[in-house]
Amino acid sequence: MIRIMPHPANPPRRAATPLPWPPALEAMAERRRLAPGTALFRAGDPARHVFGLAQGQVALRRVGVAGEDIVIHLAQAGECFAEASLHGGHYHCTAEAVGTADVAAVPAEALRARLRDDPDFALQWSALLAAQLRRTRARVERLCLRSAADRVLHLLQTEGHGRDGAYTPRSTLRALAAELGLTPEALYRTLAALQRAGRLRRDGPVLRLR
Amino acid sequence: MIRIMPHPANPPRRAATPLPWPPALEAMAERRRLAPGTALFRAGDPARHVFGLAQGQVALRRVGVAGEDIVIHLAQAGECFAEASLHGGHYHCTAEAVGTADVAAVPAEALRARLRDDPDFALQWSALLAAQLRRTRARVERLCLRSAADRVLHLLQTEGHGRDGAYTPRSTLRALAAELGLTPEALYRTLAALQRAGRLRRDGPVLRLR
Numbered sequence: 001m002i003r004i005m006p007h008p009a010n011p012p013r014r015a016a017t018p019l020p021w022p023p024a025l026e027a028m029a030e031r032r033r034l035a036p037g038t039a040l041f042r043a044g045d046p047a048r049h050v051f052g053l054a055q056g057q058v059a060l061r062r063v064g065v066a067g068e069d070i071v072i073h074l075a076q077a078g079e080c081f082a083e084a085s086l087h088g089g090h091y092h093c094t095a096e097a098v099g100t101a102d103v104a105a106v107p108a109e110a111l112r113a114r115l116r117d118d119p120d121f122a123l124q125w126s127a128l129l130a131a132q133l134r135r136t137r138a139r140v141e142r143l144c145l146r147s148a149a150d151r152v153l154h155l156l157q158t159e160g161h162g163r164d165g166a167y168t169p170r171s172t173l174r175a176l177a178a179e180l181g182l183t184p185e186a187l188y189r190t191l192a193a194l195q196r197a198g199r200l201r202r203d204g205p206v207l208r209l210r
Numbered sequence: 211m212i213r214i215m216p217h218p219a220n221p222p223r224r225a226a227t228p229l230p231w232p233p234a235l236e237a238m239a240e241r242r243r244l245a246p247g248t249a250l251f252r253a254g255d256p257a258r259h260v261f262g263l264a265q266g267q268v269a270l271r272r273v274g275v276a277g278e279d280i281v282i283h284l285a286q287a288g289e290c291f292a293e294a295s296l297h298g299g300h301y302h303c304t305a306e307a308v309g310t311a312d313v314a315a316v317p318a319e320a321l322r323a324r325l326r327d328d329p330d331f332a333l334q335w336s337a338l339l340a341a342q343l344r345r346t347r348a349r350v351e352r353l354c355l356r357s358a359a360d361r362v363l364h365l366l367q368t369e370g371h372g373r374d375g376a377y378t379p380r381s382t383l384r385a386l387a388a389e390l391g392l393t394p395e396a397l398y399r400t401l402a403a404l405q406r407a408g409r410l411r412r413d414g415p416v417l418r419l420r
Contacts (some may be wrong), residue, residue, distance in 0.1 A: 130293040133343055134294065138348055140349050141283060153278075209275050
């Protein structure tokens with residue numbers, strides 16, 4: 001059963017949780033707030049929407065052959081998911097809000113029509129997918145590094161800004177640890193060790209190379 | 211210095227190394243064979259091509275703040291890379307053939323023109339990027355799993371075909387180990403343990419769940 005709580009008419013959080021989306025895409029989207037554990041769609045449902053996640057986390061999971069829970073993707077704020085809905089068919093997994101989540105649902109049919117009719121928009125959409133691919137691939141390489149320190153430094157080098165790789169975690173250090181495939185304790189230890197070694201500086205929430 | 215060895219006029223390997231590309235994209239591409247270590251492009255070069263990798267591996271790397279080597283992505287056969295070239299600017303990293311590599315170079319300008327003029331092609335291009343995103347995200351989740359056995363089972367569940375998750379490694383088990391963030395020895399041990407536990411069957415090169 002899908003329980004979607006409609007967003008209030010003048011959502012105060014809308015402005016507070018922008019997606020890095022072209023205005024044309026945002027204009028097509030309908031905002032929805034999901035209570036923790038709510039299924040946004042289930043495997044086998046007709047694929048009718050492409051989603052953006054403005055806030056929270058959404059887990060895309062599937063039941064394995066032996067009945068086990070297979071997480072295919074844990075979508076983070078700022079990302080799209082279910083982009084393949086653009087091409088119809090059915091969802092191959094179930095999407096569930098992990099905590100409270102704010103999603104932007106774009107009807108696949110409207111998106112398809114816009115891609116057909118507006119070449120500039122088609123280029124913007126392609127740029128959006130290419131940027132997500134770049135970030136996801138960098139994350140793969142980071143997770144393949146053996147040492148926790150190397151993963152932290154790789155993050156700042158690839159996602160940080162400016163010469164000193166200034167990087168502001170999107171939410172908590174606990175969430176950052178999960179993103180880096182580390183336990184929170186391992187991340188805290190690693191940050192402290194990098195600071196002692198003079199390789200990292202902490203500037204409020206911002207991490208910087210030095 | 212970029213040394214690109216032109217492909218012979220009637221390349222016998224062309225048919226042997228197809229890319230999972232729509233014919234319209236393949237028609238725009240120029241095939242190139244790269245000798246090991248050859249730079250396909252360097253950070254700072256004008257971004258003029260989007261690439262597909264038909265065979266081999268290409269490392270996308272950057273020099274870090276402290277002069278260290280940062281691998282941003284290790285492209286595998288069947289994948290695209292440098293998709294952001296479509297939107298102009300300069301390459302942000304250097305691409306280098308790891309062994310011998312066969313690449314398909316698509317001029318960004320021709321690709322942009324085609325995306326503008328051909329809405330069906332724009333949808334095909336979007337589908338290609340969405341499929342790569344799906345696979346790359348599943349790989350992120352797999353690398354976040356602690357146990358080697360869980361990573362192998364996740365691979366078969368997400369990338370395998372049919373009820374028994376039949377999965378044929380793209381090249382060697384050594385390459386598969388790297389893809390799973392494992393040492394070759396750890397992968398061999400894990401496959402043997404899963405077979406003993408009756409959870410995996412090896413059928414020539416094919417791995418199957420049971």
